Amino acid sequence: MKRQNVRTLSLVVCTFTYLLVGAAVFDALESETERKRWNHLLELKAALVRKYSISEDDYRMMEVAIIENKPHKAGPQWKFAGAFYFSTVVLAMIGYGHSTPVTIGGKAFCMAYAMVGIPLGLIMFQSIGERLNKFASVVIRRAKQYLKCKKEEATEMNLMFATGMLSSVIITTGAAVFSKYEGWSYFDSFYYCFVTLTTIGFGDYVALQNDQALMTMPGYVALSLVFILFGLAVVAASINLLVLRFMTMNAEEVRREDNELQGVSQHVITVDGEAVTSVNGKLLAGHTIGRDAGDDVDQVSVCSCTCVGPVQYDYNRDIRPAERAAANAAAAAAVVYNSPPTEQPLLSLKRVSI
Known part of the structure; x- marks a missing residue:
């Protein structure tokens, strides 16, 4: 395997x-x-x-009314500000579930909008992530030049460390801001930022859902949108580095397997009763089987000694067409000897570097 x-x-x-x-x-x-x-x-x-x-029915009605009223605490969800926030959540694939379309037209447009918007958003975040990685590599290279380091180029580990630090700064800063505006504990705010930027989006904590924030706090709305978009771009930069690292490891693994296969690849062909072993395109002589001792033939051997018995064959008669090209190529690079035929087993051979 x-x-x-x-x-x-x-x-x-x-x-x-x-x-x-x-x-x-x-x-x-x-x-x-x-x-x-x-x-x-x-x-x-x-x-x-x-x-x-x-009664039980009245209680169920009251329960439904309370649940249905909860999203409206933030104000109208489908005015432009709320709709823009919803579109951002769809594009980023966060999916809080704080508001959902209820009309047939809204649901149909949401599906079509997501089919086009999600790939567009992924491409945008990936492109921004690449630019961030490029900027980080320039900064790291300048810093290494200033510190007079031997290796000035930014490595993958340097970039991963830089994007990791930037992600940590964004999450910790965002947690402090949301803790202030939403009244959450710092840990809950940190949890919200992490769930948001990893696009998990449970929906148990959603910003901009209290005190008519969508209508009365435009600055806070803008800050929340910038946090989501810029944070996702930084996360995309980190993911790009991880994907690049995985692809590099995969390419190295494939190259290593190819080298191992080339190192052990050898096959044996039978040439008029001869066992001729091909190793990396070179022919090693085997023992002669069933040939007349008086035949005048050539010995083809890639070895450092002259004690090996001859390999007896005729190119045009004994080698099958599929094997002829390989044998000819090996024979062209081999040392040719003229010696009387003997019948002896294959000795320990030492290949000559040609």
Whole structure:
């Protein structure tokens, strides 16, 4: 089995193992809290029904009204500011789920818009990421020149470190800003920034959803959009470097396999009862089988000694057409001897570098 196939199979196994580990950890961390919250909600529901004498149907209607009203706390979601924010979320494939189209026309246009916009957005983010990597390489090279380093060129590790540091700065700074404007804890804000820039987009934390922010805080809206777009561009720069590194490793692996195959590639052809071994395009003489000792033939041998018995064959008669070209090429580079035929096994040979 090729190493690439083994590596692919190993990646699949590792990924599923990682999924199983993640499921076990999340189960241990979250299941008990989920059960407690569910029991608390059931107790709260029973208390409300008893206190206000609400029927089950009335309670369901009130529940639906509360859930449906939640997105409107940020103001109109489909005015231009809210629609622009929604379009950005679609283009970036974040998918918070804070607002969704409800009309048939809106759903149809959303699908068509995403089919064109998502590839366009990916190309844009990739292009910006490449420019950021180019800028970072120039800065790193200038810094190395200033510090008089021996190697002035920016390496992949230098660029990955630079983009990693820039991503960390963006996330930590964004967490501080969202913590101030949204009233979240710093950890929750950091969690929101990470989920957003990795395009996971759970939707449990969404900015611009309180106090009519979409209508009354245009500066904060602009800051949120810049954070999403610029942050995703930096993440794209990091992904470009990772993809480049993976492609480099893959190319090195393929080259290594080719070299190994060339190093061990050899085949044996039978020429009029002769076993002639071809190693990297050179012929090594084998033992003679069933030839008359009096035949006047040539010996073709790529070796450093003269004690090897002859390889007896006639080019035009004994070698099959498919093998003739390889034999001729090897024979042209070989040392030709004229000696009486003998019948002896193949000795230890030392190839001559030609």
